[in-house]
Amino acid sequence: MKKENKKLDHLFEKFENQWDIEIIKNNHEERFVKKLKSKKSNWKRFVAIGIAASIIVLLSLSIFNHTPKKTEELQFASKETKQTDSIFTVLIERELDKINEKKSPENKKIIADALKQMKVLDADYEKIMQELKTNGESKQIIYAMISNLQTRISFLQSVLQHIENKEQKINIADEKTM
Incomplete structure (x- = not known):
C-alpha cells in the first residue's frame, strides 16, 4: 500500500507544474444553473416533437395502408x-x-x-x-x-x-x- 502511495506521490510531483488551473469567475454557479435549465427546456421540446412525429407516422400508416383483407373467403348461403x-x-x-x-x-x-x-x-x-x-x-x-x-x-x-x-x-x- 505504501508503494502505491509513493508511486502516486511521485506522479503528482512529476506533473506538478503541468496542471491546468483556472480561477472560476464569481457568477459561475448561477450561469451553470441557467444553462442547465435552458437545456432542459430544449430536451422537453425535442421529446414532445418526437412523440408527435411518432403519432403522425402511426396514424398515416394506419390510414394509408390499405392492404386487402381476406374477408371474402367463401360466401355460403347456409x-x-x-x-x-x-x-x-x-x-x-x-x-x-x-x-x-x-x-x-x-x-x-x-x-x-x-x-x-x-x-x-x-x-x-x-x-x-x-x-x-x-x-x-x-x-x-x-x-x-x-x-x-x-x-x-x-x-x-x-x-x-x-x-x-x-x-x-x-x-x-x-x-x-x-
Whole structure:
C-alpha cells in the first residue's frame, strides 16, 4: 500500500507544474444553473416533437395502408355448409400434419405422391367452390363438396395407414435380424 502511495506521490510531483488551473469567475454557479435549465427546456421540446412525429407516422400508416383483407373467403348461403366445410378442413389439416410428422427417407416417395394427389383433389375442390359461387347452393354442389372432402380425408387416412404398415414391417424385420 505504501508503494502505491509513493508511486502516486511521485506522479503528482512529476506533473506538478503541468496542471491546468483556472480561477472560476464569481457568477459561475448561477450561469451553470441557467444553462442547465435552458437545456432542459430544449430536451422537453425535442421529446414532445418526437412523440408527435411518432403519432403522425402511426396514424398515416394506419390510414394509408390499405392492404386487402381476406374477408371474402367463401360466401355460403347456409351456416351448415360453412360449418361442414370448416370441420372437414380442420380434419384434413390434421391428417396432413400427421403425414408430415412421418416424413423419413423411406416414406419420402409415398408422401410426395400423396401430396401430388392432394393437389389434384384440391383443384377439384376449387372448381366445386367456383361452381358454388356462381350458381349458389344446390344439393348436387353440396353433395360434390362433401364427397370431395370425404375423399380427401379417406385418402390421407389410407396413406397414413400405408406408412404405418410399412414402418411396422421394417421394425419386425429389424427385430428378426437381431
